[in-house]
Amino acid sequence: MMKKNNIYTLGALILLTLSTALISGITTLKIGTLLILGLSAVKFLLVAFNFMALKKAHIFWQIALIGFLIVFVGIVGIVI
Amino acid sequence: MNTTKINHKNIYYPPGGILMWIIIFLELITFGIALIVLAVSSKENPVLFHTSSTHLNTTYGAINTVFLLTSGFFMATAVHQFKLKDFKKSSFYLKLTMLGGILFLLLKTIEYNRKIALGFVLGYDTFFNFYWLLTGFHVIHVIVGLVILLFMHRSLKKDTALLEDVEASAAFWHMCDLIWLLLFPVLYLIF
Numbered sequence: 001m002m003k004k005n006n007i008y009t010l011g012a013l014i015l016l017t018l019s020t021a022l023i024s025g026i027t028t029l030k031i032g033t034l035l036i037l038g039l040s041a042v043k044f045l046l047v048a049f050n051f052m053a054l055k056k057a058h059i060f061w062q063i064a065l066i067g068f069l070i071v072f073v074g075i076v077g078i079v080i
Numbered sequence: 081m082n083t084t085k086i087n088h089k090n091i092y093y094p095p096g097g098i099l100m101w102i103i104i105f106l107e108l109i110t111f112g113i114a115l116i117v118l119a120v121s122s123k124e125n126p127v128l129f130h131t132s133s134t135h136l137n138t139t140y141g142a143i144n145t146v147f148l149l150t151s152g153f154f155m156a157t158a159v160h161q162f163k164l165k166d167f168k169k170s171s172f173y174l175k176l177t178m179l180g181g182i183l184f185l186l187l188k189t190i191e192y193n194r195k196i197a198l199g200f201v202l203g204y205d206t207f208f209n210f211y212w213l214l215t216g217f218h219v220i221h222v223i224v225g226l227v228i229l230l231f232m233h234r235s236l237k238k239d240t241a242l243l244e245d246v247e248a249s250a251a252f253w254h255m256c257d258l259i260w261l262l263l264f265p266v267l268y269l270i271f
Binding site for chain 2: 060
């Protein structure tokens with residue numbers, strides 16, 4: 001049997017992917033770019049915490065991955 | 081087969097193993113730095129980056145994202161079934177995982193062929209240099225991931241698979257998802 005949580009996660013990931021593609025087609029404004037980056041960061045975390053079971057790992061690994069994502073999205077968001 | 085539970089709350093035993101997570105972080109940092117350099121380079125010639133990025137097909141990128149995410153979902157399910165000691169189902173979901181990876185590679189091949197036919201090859205401009213190098217290295221990771229999954233599938237069939245190996249293979253496969261989730265928005269969507 002499939003884990004329900006993973007099915008919901010996949011549904012959310014597909015919806016977020018379609019949303020980012022739509023937003024990209026609608027706007028070229030900075031706010032649109034930041035929204036795309038933000039939604040992509042949510043997808044990244046959903047995969048890491050649910051599919052990779054990072055939520056079961058020691059908090060060090062969770063903080064390290066979130067820290068990496070904040071630095072990456074922060075720098076790209078500021079530069080773009 | 082060994083399906084003994086591992087205490088992942090121990091700092092030395094994250095799901096997939098500490099060595100795999102060190103590799104994952106090194107890969108993410110490497111791709112992350114390359115994408116930041118891409119973003120910085122775009123400031124030197126924003127018109128060129130905007131024009132070049134419009135030559136990328138967002139639909140292909142989005143469909144490939146769905147292929148990889150669905151494949152990741154099947155991988156997580158395969159690990160879950162392995163822990164439940166249902167090895168037949170685990171093997172089945174592992175096959176679906178590999179199918180997702182193969183579909184990703186097929187669509188990527190079509191995309192690459194079109195780019196080559198239109199002359200957007202490596203060396204065309206800065207944007208396409210980044211595009212080919214970043215997506216090319218990612219494709220290599222997906223191919224390596226597929227080979228690992230193939231060996232994992234063989235171990236499952238021979239009843240010699242260990243939980244640590246299944247989790248490490250899964251972590252590598254999910255890493256390909258994570259890298260793509262960084263590449264897709266930056267290359268296809270934001271310029």
